[in-house]
Amino acid sequence: MTKDVLSGIVVGIVALPLAIAFAVASGVSPEKGLITAVVAGFIISLLGGSRVQIGGPTGAFVVIVYSIVEMHGLEGLMISTILAGFFLVIFGLLRLGTLLKFIPHPLIVGFTSGIALVIFSIQVKDALGIDAGGVPSGFIDKWHYYISNLGDANWAAIGITVVTIGISLGFKKITSKIPGSFIAILGVSLFVFFADVDVATIGSAFGDLPTEFHFVIPGIRWEMIHTYIGPAITIALLGGIESLLSAVVSDGMIGSTHRSNTELIGQGIANIVTPLLGGIPATGAIARTATNVKNGGRTPVAGMVHAVTLLLIMLFFGSYARLIPLSCLAGILMVVAYNMSEWKSFVSILKGSVFDILVLLVTFVLTVLVDLTVAIEVGIVLAALLFMKRMADAGKYSDNELDVDVIENYSSIPKGVGIFEISGPFFFGSARQYAEWMKASGQKHKVLIIRMRHVPFVDSTGMHNLKEAIRNVERGGTNVLLSGINGSVKKELSQGGVFELVGKNHVFSNFGDALSEARKLVIA
Numbered sequence: 401m402t403k404d405v406l407s408g409i410v411v412g413i414v415a416l417p418l419a420i421a422f423a424v425a426s427g428v429s430p431e432k433g434l435i436t437a438v439v440a441g442f443i444i445s446l447l448g449g450s451r452v453q454i455g456g457p458t459g460a461f462v463v464i465v466y467s468i469v470e471m472h473g474l475e476g477l478m479i480s481t482i483l484a485g486f487f488l489v490i491f492g493l494l495r496l497g498t499l500l501k502f503i504p505h506p507l508i509v510g511f512t513s514g515i516a517l518v519i520f521s522i523q524v525k526d527a528l529g530i531d532a533g534g535v536p537s538g539f540i541d542k543w544h545y546y547i548s549n550l551g552d553a554n555w556a557a558i559g560i561t562v563v564t565i566g567i568s569l570g571f572k573k574i575t576s577k578i579p580g581s582f583i584a585i586l587g588v589s590l591f592v593f594f595a596d597v598d599v600a601t602i603g604s605a606f607g608d609l610p611t612e613f614h615f616v617i618p619g620i621r622w623e624m625i626h627t628y629i630g631p632a633i634t635i636a637l638l639g640g641i642e643s644l645l646s647a648v649v650s651d652g653m654i655g656s657t658h659r660s661n662t663e664l665i666g667q668g669i670a671n672i673v674t675p676l677l678g679g680i681p682a683t684g685a686i687a688r689t690a691t692n693v694k695n696g697g698r699t700p701v702a703g704m705v706h707a708v709t710l711l712l713i714m715l716f717f718g719s720y721a722r723l724i725p726l727s728c729l730a731g732i733l734m735v736v737a738y739n740m741s742e743w744k745s746f747v748s749i750l751k752g753s754v755f756d757i758l759v760l761l762v763t764f765v766l767t768v769l770v771d772l773t774v775a776i777e778v779g780i781v782l783a784a785l786l787f788m789k790r791m792a793d794a795g796k797y798s799d800n801e802l803d804v805d806v807i808e809n810y811s812s813i814p815k816g817v818g819i820f821e822i823s824g825p826f827f828f829g830s831a832r833q834y835a836e837w838m839k840a841s842g843q844k845h846k847v848l849i850i851r852m853r854h855v856p857f858v859d860s861t862g863m864h865n866l867k868e869a870i871r872n873v874e875r876g877g878t879n880v881l882l883s884g885i886n887g888s889v890k891k892e893l894s895q896g897g898v899f900e901l902v903g904k905n906h907v908f909s910n911f912g913d914a915l916s917e918a919r920k921l922v923i924a
Contacts, residue, residue: 408705440682445703449662488668497660514767529557564731603722853884
């Protein structure tokens with residue numbers, strides 16, 4: 401319990417600058433981010449299906465919230481968020497939590513990287529300290545605007561942005577207990593105040609921040625409700641995907657298993673209640689959840705303490721938030737954008753199959769240049785069509801191309817050796833389930849042989865989940881061996897880093913050789 405309380409306090413401090421920054425980047429006032437972190441953070445920890453999940457505003461929502469506010473105003477955002485909350489509750493009650501795990505990995509990386517680039521672009525105005533208004537909403541128009549107004553840049557703002565980025569990235573070399581973003585926002589704000597630096601601040605842009613909650617019911621015009629369905633579904637899908645991804649990551653860190661449908665219901669209730677108190681959409685935050693785990697959080701108490709910590713900061717120190725320079729927040733969000741860009745995964749997928757590359761690039765380009773809702777819709781349809789194409793191509797494999805093992809009798813398997821066989825394509829529809837089965841099988845044995853003789857192809861989602869499963873199994877002290885991989889799959893696994901992960905000496909062309917190695921490892 402003590403570790404949970406201490407972890408909650410640390411995560412509350414970590415969440416403070418992020419909650420403010422995400423709100424400002426979303427086009428709403430800073431206190432809405434704090435309200436979201438407090439209210440949604442408490443509800444998600446109390447009612448969600450993960451023991452260590454930390455909820456609140458996240459970077460993934462910045463783009464969609466910004467566009468909703470631009471098109472429908474704050475009231476439209478409230479209605480869309482509440483509708484999204486009901487959708488999430490319905491998803492959970494219909495037990496659709498497992499279906500969201502079937503979203504292809506290239507699609508997730510595509511829209512996440514696209515969101516990161518859009519977030520970075522939105523921050524350039526404040527990072528440069530440009531005072532001119534009327535920033536275009538389009539990505540290309542926005543950059544044309546920045547280039548045209550470079551002459552109006554404020555060098556003090558640029559300096560603050562650079563210093564903030566430096567502190568945010570470099571402070572972890574001193575200590576990882578206190579986030580660099582918190583130190584940056586504290587130190588820079590004090591310097592700007594006492595040195596009387598002429599830069600835009602939260603106070604100059606938004607005035608004094610309210611330090612109390614107000615219960616507001618939006619005025620719903622039922623004849624207009626259809627205009628909010630699309631944004632609400634996007635918020636629900638995005639929130640559901642991110643919260644379940646965060647829960648899966650934390651499961652691997654603490655060796656637990658979350659309840660996906662309960663998590664969706666908890667997220668839904670949080671998004672129904674939070675807007676009524678002045679908040680914005682919320683979901684599970686991967687970085688803050690990981691921080692919670694690393695600091696010893698193991699129960700929902702940590703998440704609830706995190707929310708209470710933010711509430712106390714808001715009530716007693718919220719008025720000082722007006723001193724924070726907008727260029728400092730821009731620097732923090734640029735670091736956030738870099739961290740969520742998943743550029744390593746992006747590059748890795750570009751080295752894979754043409755099908756995964758196509759899904760990745762189409763989703764990325766549509767997210768940046770068109771709209772996140774369109775990107776997700778087109779990405780899912782495209783992934784399904786390409787999967788059907790790959791299944792048709794897979795039928796061209798002849799039997800002699802697949803591994804034929806010399807040993808078919810499992811009765812000779814020595815104690816301590818487990819066998820896990822994958823039959824059929826290892827793709828986004830089956831990857832998560834296979835990974836969970838592998839993890840469960842591996843925990844029971846000293847050696848786990850994964851047979852892949854009947855796998856015609858593996859996509860990047862399968863690759864991602866296979867590596868995740870292998871890491872989880874090996875973390876528990878189990879040796880992993882691979883056997884019977886056909887030529888094309890062998891090439892994909894090698895390029896994807898799977899062989900490097902298990903060790904090339906643990907990859908065998910047939911089951912007999914793998915079993916011989918397993919006997920040696922069991923005896924050793």
